[in-house]
Amino acid sequence: MSNEQTTRDNRERFTYKDDDIIEKPFNWSQLSRLFNYMKPYKKQLLPVIIVMMILGTATRLAIPAIIILAIDEAIEPKTGDASLSKLYMYAGLMLLLYVIQWAANTYRIKFTNVIGQRVIYDLRQDLFRHIQKLSFRFFDKRPAGSVLVRVTNDVNALQDLFTNGVVNLLMDCVQLVGIVIILLVWNFKLGAAVMITVPLMFIVSSALRKRIRFAWQDVRMKQSRINAHLNESIQGMKVTQAYAQEKANFTFFKHINGVNIQAWNRASALNQAFGPIIEVTSAIGTLILFWYGSRLIEQDAITVGVLVGFANYIGNFWDPINRLGQMYAQLLIAMASSERIFEFIDEKPTVAELPNANKLASIRGDVTFDRLVFEYEKGRPALRGISLDVKAGQTIALVGHTGSGKSTIMNLLCRFYDPNEGAILIDGTDIRNVSIESLRSQVGIVLQDTFIFSGSIRENIRFGRLDATNDEIVKAATAVDAHDFIMSLPDGYDTEVEERGNSLSMGQRQLLSFARALLADPRVLILDEATASIDTETELKIQEALKKLLAGRTSFIVAHRLSTIRNADRIVVLDHGVIVEQGTHEELMRHGGTYNGLIEAQYRFLSA
Ligand SMILES: Nc1ncnc2c1ncn2[C@@H]1O[C@H](COP(=O)(O)OP(=O)(O)OP(=O)(O)O)[C@@H](O)[C@H]1O
Numbered sequence: 001m002s003n004e005q006t007t008r009d010n011r012e013r014f015t016y017k018d019d020d021i022i023e024k025p026f027n028w029s030q031l032s033r034l035f036n037y038m039k040p041y042k043k044q045l046l047p048v049i050i051v052m053m054i055l056g057t058a059t060r061l062a063i064p065a066i067i068i069l070a071i072d073e074a075i076e077p078k079t080g081d082a083s084l085s086k087l088y089m090y091a092g093l094m095l096l097l098y099v100i101q102w103a104a105n106t107y108r109i110k111f112t113n114v115i116g117q118r119v120i121y122d123l124r125q126d127l128f129r130h131i132q133k134l135s136f137r138f139f140d141k142r143p144a145g146s147v148l149v150r151v152t153n154d155v156n157a158l159q160d161l162f163t164n165g166v167v168n169l170l171m172d173c174v175q176l177v178g179i180v181i182i183l184l185v186w187n188f189k190l191g192a193a194v195m196i197t198v199p200l201m202f203i204v205s206s207a208l209r210k211r212i213r214f215a216w217q218d219v220r221m222k223q224s225r226i227n228a229h230l231n232e233s234i235q236g237m238k239v240t241q242a243y244a245q246e247k248a249n250f251t252f253f254k255h256i257n258g259v260n261i262q263a264w265n266r267a268s269a270l271n272q273a274f275g276p277i278i279e280v281t282s283a284i285g286t287l288i289l290f291w292y293g294s295r296l297i298e299q300d301a302i303t304v305g306v307l308v309g310f311a312n313y314i315g316n317f318w319d320p321i322n323r324l325g326q327m328y329a330q331l332l333i334a335m336a337s338s339e340r341i342f343e344f345i346d347e348k349p350t351v352a353e354l355p356n357a358n359k360l361a362s363i364r365g366d367v368t369f370d371r372l373v374f375e376y377e378k379g380r381p382a383l384r385g386i387s388l389d390v391k392a393g394q395t396i397a398l399v400g401h402t403g404s405g406k407s408t409i410m411n412l413l414c415r416f417y418d419p420n421e422g423a424i425l426i427d428g429t430d431i432r433n434v435s436i437e438s439l440r441s442q443v444g445i446v447l448q449d450t451f452i453f454s455g456s457i458r459e460n461i462r463f464g465r466l467d468a469t470n471d472e473i474v475k476a477a478t479a480v481d482a483h484d485f486i487m488s489l490p491d492g493y494d495t496e497v498e499e500r501g502n503s504l505s506m507g508q509r510q511l512l513s514f515a516r517a518l519l520a521d522p523r524v525l526i527l528d529e530a531t532a533s534i535d536t537e538t539e540l541k542i543q544e545a546l547k548k549l550l551a552g553r554t555s556f557i558v559a560h561r562l563s564t565i566r567n568a569d570r571i572v573v574l575d576h577g578v579i580v581e582q583g584t585h586e587e588l589m590r591h592g593g594t595y596n597g598l599i600e601a602q603y604r605f606l607s608a
Helices: 028-075 082-133 134-143 145-156 157-187 188-194 200-236 237-242 246-272 274-298 303-347 406-415 437-442 457-462 470-477 483-487 508-520 537-551 562-567 585-589 594-607
Strands: 367-377 380-390 395-401 421-428 445-446 522-529 554-558 568-576 580-583
Touching: 028 157, 028 246, 028 303, 082 145, 082 157, 082 303, 145 157, 145 200, 145 303, 145 508, 157 188, 157 303, 188 274, 188 303, 200 237, 200 246, 200 274, 200 303, 237 246, 246 274, 274 303, 367 406, 380 406, 380 421, 380 580, 395 406, 395 562, 406 522, 406 554, 445 508, 457 470, 457 508, 470 483, 470 508, 470 537, 508 537, 522 537, 537 562, 568 585, 568 594, 580 585, 580 594, 585 594
Parallel strands: 395 554, 395 568, 445 522, 522 554
Antiparallel strands: 367 380, 367 421, 568 580
16 A cells, blocks of 8 residues: 555545546547537527627727728818818718617627527537446446536536527627728738737747636646535435534545635636737737837828727727637636537447347246356456346246355346346347347346435326326335325325335335336346345335236346245345255255355344
């Protein structure tokens, strides 16, 4: 163990892997991929926005030209006579241009907001749809909080870019090019002189860009850690409080919160550095303008109007450059976020469907495990060659020490993971050759940790089959003996339960999950029996419910209760990923092997 590890302090009790360090160069194809999200709205809204953009930019470019004309033709014309009427005319014209500019900008912002919101909506939908398709392996590696942050923070980070960012960027670019052309055409020498500092500014600022990009990526990563920890803390709050570990937990939170602020400050300081660079270059540019401009006036090469107009254009010239600098930072933030979003969207489900996968036809329920080998992590096999033949309608109890591979077999049967070697056949068909939906709709699973969603009891049962009628729901609940307890709740089937079903007891949650499974009516049922001890009356109820649930289907039970085990047609005993014994309860007891040991240990425990 390294020195660093041994001296690890309390703050690092919990470790979160740095979530996806992405260090790729600025990715133009990704930017265009992002902009593809705007395509559906191209016809509908883009023409309006483009017209507004042209109007806004054209008026902005025209105003200094009017100032030049007003000075040179109305205030100080070469003929010598100032003309008040001309001045009024130019002032009126300017007023009109300002009004047009204001109206164009207002409408443009309104429309871009609409597009921005729709794009964000679509992107979030895509991301969520894809996350739902990802396999268990993906979620094994990632804390829920870090997944959450991509759908919330990272998508939000793109909001500014899509609402006004892109359009502002285009407008600023057009404005810049427009000003450069106007200045060079109006007076090439003076125009070139004032812009001499621009390349210098680009050289200095380009050095900053890379650092800014990485700094913002770092911020996102740190935020992701906060979310991961927060999510875990909230879910594990009861344990934290039960062990009075709030202080230690808070210290760790303070640590990651502080690290996040530091990262943010660093990124923001780098961002701020753009401002002074531009201010200094703009000041030098203005200095050159007045110094060189006044010499040109002395030589009669330009008029006062041109100098004032140039000053105006130059003012308008640095503004967009400054904004482009900020916009670049915003673009970098958006790029960092979009990289993280696309990284998820591009993640291929490890359990993939064959392109030509057929639906699994209605099954009888024969299940064959053929020499299954599986490892979650390389080099640590959880299953080392499992072979088992199960006839339709049989109940198989899987028993064995903790970590022996019982749940893993079930995970493979549902295709939450695919085996490294071997195959699982249902009615002779390899489950990898059929569509996942058709498989899972016929293979039901009731997990040990029954998940109850926030919503009504009725909706929770209906989760088994969304088109079930209310009568069918009541029938399923009655069959598993859950009806009485449901009716004793304040609003019966309409009683709202909290997320995870915290307001229900363990036994009640289990009965609900049985009702849900019964409603789904799968031909093959997997049941990871809850280990928590419950009172004898509930135990009896659950056993009765189980009988009804299992009747007529092929069932696999990761069994912990003796009563469940005894009722099984066959008991399969696992040890370190291999089947060491199988048979009925009596056969295995007579055999006096691992099973016998397990049962005796349970008795010793109960009678102790
Ligand atoms: N998601 C996972 N990632 C990595 N290893 C895992 C994962 N799930 C299980 N394992 C490992 O695989 C082995 C088999 O685990 P499995 O959950 O199948 O055991 P089990 O017999 O169901 O245990 P229990 O009775 O405690 O539920 C164990 O060594 C476990 O540490």
